[in-house]
Amino acid sequence: xxENNTGDRLLNHDTGGRQTRDGIRxxxxxxxxGMHRAGELAARILDEVAPLVVVGQTxxxxxxxxxxxxxxxxxxxxxxxxxxxxxxxxxSVNHVxxxxxxxxxxxxxxxxxxxxxxxxxxxxxxxxxxxYVAGKLSRKAxxxxxxxxxxxxxxxxxxxxxxxxxxxxxxxxxxxEANRMSVxxxxxxxxxxxxxxxxxxxxxxxxPGTGPVLEExxxxxxxxMVNLGRPETKVLADEWTAVTRxxxxxxxxxxxxxxxxxxxxxxxxxxxxxFHPTY
Ligand code: MF3
Ligand code: CO
Ligand code: CO
Numbered sequence: 001x002x003e004n005n006t007g008d009r010l011l012n013h014d015t016g017g018r019q020t021r022d023g024i025r026x027x028x029x030x031x032x033x034g035m036h037r038a039g040e041l042a043a044r045i046l047d048e049v050a051p052l053v054v055v056g057q058t059x060x061x062x063x064x065x066x067x068x069x070x071x072x073x074x075x076x077x078x079x080x081x082x083x084x085x086x087x088x089x090x091x092s093v094n095h096v097x098x099x100x101x102x103x104x105x106x107x108x109x110x111x112x113x114x115x116x117x118x119x120x121x122x123x124x125x126x127x128x129x130x131x132y133v134a135g136k137l138s139r140k141a142x143x144x145x146x147x148x149x150x151x152x153x154x155x156x157x158x159x160x161x162x163x164x165x166x167x168x169x170x171x172x173x174x175x176x177e178a179n180r181m182s183v184x185x186x187x188x189x190x191x192x193x194x195x196x197x198x199x200x201x202x203x204x205x206x207x208p209g210t211g212p213v214l215e216e217x218x219x220x221x222x223x224x225m226v227n228l229g230r231p232e233t234k235v236l237a238d239e240w241t242a243v244t245r246x247x248x249x250x251x252x253x254x255x256x257x258x259x260x261x262x263x264x265x266x267x268x269x270x271x272x273x274x275f276h277p278t279y
Contacts, residue, residue, distance in 0.1 A: 023199040024191055026217040031124075032258055032265060035193065035219060038075075038126030039256050039267030042119045045069045046130055047272040053132040055109050059091040062115065063102035070119055078118035078125055078196050085240065090116040090129075097225050097233050097242040097250045098187055109135035112145065114252045118196065125192045127221050128268035129254040130275055137279050140228065141249055147179045148226040148251040149276055155204070155222045159257060159264035163214050169206025172224050184225035184250070186233045187242065192256060193219040214259050219267075223254030 018026045027035075045066055052062055067088035070077050077088040092100035092114040093107070100114075107113070116129030131145045151172045158171040176183050189202030200212055204224040229248025236243060244250050253275075256267040269275065 020212065020215065022212040024212060024215075024218055025193060025198060026215060027193055027219055027258070028217065031193070031217075031219075034122055034124035035126070035256065035258060035267045038119055038121040038124040039128065040126070040269070040271060041070075041073055041075055041121055042117045042126035042128045042256075043268045043270045043275070044272075045117055045119070046115060046128060047270055047274045049115060050132060050274060053107070053113070053115075053134055055107055055135045057107050057134070058104050059093065059100070059102040059107070059113070060104055062091060063087050063089050066115075066117055070117075073119075073121075076120040078120050078127070082196065088117065090114075092116070092250070092252070094249055095244045095247045097184055097227070097244055098252060099240045099242050101238060101240050107134035110138055110141070111135070112137070112141045112249065112251065116252075116254060123194055125194070125196050125256070126268060127192055127196070127254060127256050129223065129252055131251050131253065131277055133277065133279065142279060143179075144181065144226065144228050144249055144251045145277060147176060147181055148224060149253050151175050151183075151204075151224050151226060152222055152253040152255065155224065156255060156257060156264055156266065159214060159222075159259060160262065161214055161216050161259060164209055164211045165200060165202060165214070166206035166210030167208050168222060169203045169211070170208045172222075173205035176224070176226050182227045182229065182231040184227060184231050184233060187225060189221040189223045189254070191218070191220045216259050216261050218259045219256070221254055221256050223252060225250055225252040
């Protein structure tokens with residue numbers, strides 16, 4: 001996800017096509033097919049890694065598998081080399097909010113983790129993440145995962161031409177807070193398409209009717225991070241790993257979507273129907 005500032009706009013090397021006054025690119029009908037190919041590959045790799053998520057496994061072994069699957073598909077990892085990042089995935093365990101770096105630590109019974117993969121297929125970016133569990137899930141972690149998943153889906157339900165980005169954030173925030181959990185403010189979703197991170201910043205909180213108006217042909221991610229405790233985060237000395245300040249558990253789900261004439265097209269649906277975890 002993007003840091004919640006406008007700096008990433010400087011990294012938008014996208015050219016051509018129509019852009020809105022907010023700098024949001026409008027893609028064409030034929031571009032949806034490219035996004036589906038990229039999104040489906042990213043989602044399939046998240047399906048395939050699931051059986052490897054077991055107690056005793058290292059997160060770098062999961063990342064090795066993901067990198068290999070991207071290569072075997074003839075695709076490119078969007079994260080390797082991105083701002084110096086060296087891995088094909090981010091793997092964020094327990095109180096890690098996002099951008100967890102795969103490493104030699106082994107998964108323990110009851111650990112929850114987000115695996116986030118972004119691939120490039122024929123120049124199109126597919127970006128998705130979901131939650132996994134090693135061993136036996138605690139009741140409170142199960143509730144967190146459930147609320148985070150449902151918050152994303154409520155955000156997606158708010159995607160249609162004429163609604164605003166604030167409507168998406170409002171749908172997510174009100175649901176999360178009604179469940180006495182908190183929405184992370186420090187990171188957000190992002191436009192994507194022929195680039196990884198483009199305008200707008202897709203906030204996971206907000207007020208109805210605010211922000212840019214959604215138009216057919218906009219492509220972006222929605223990727224709420226939800227904490228059991230307070231929303232504040234901090235980034236560790238490795239300059240990537242973001243954790244909850246209060247050490248509370250955090251969860252995240254991410255889809256890449258496009259705005260259609262009458263609603264939304266989800267590019268990163270799980271081919272095996274495994275996006276929502278089964279415990
Ligand atoms: N996939 C993340 C996102 O949802 C971005 C990861 S960038 C990395 O936008 F460099 F940390 F991998
Ligand atoms: Co993203
Ligand atoms: Co992602």
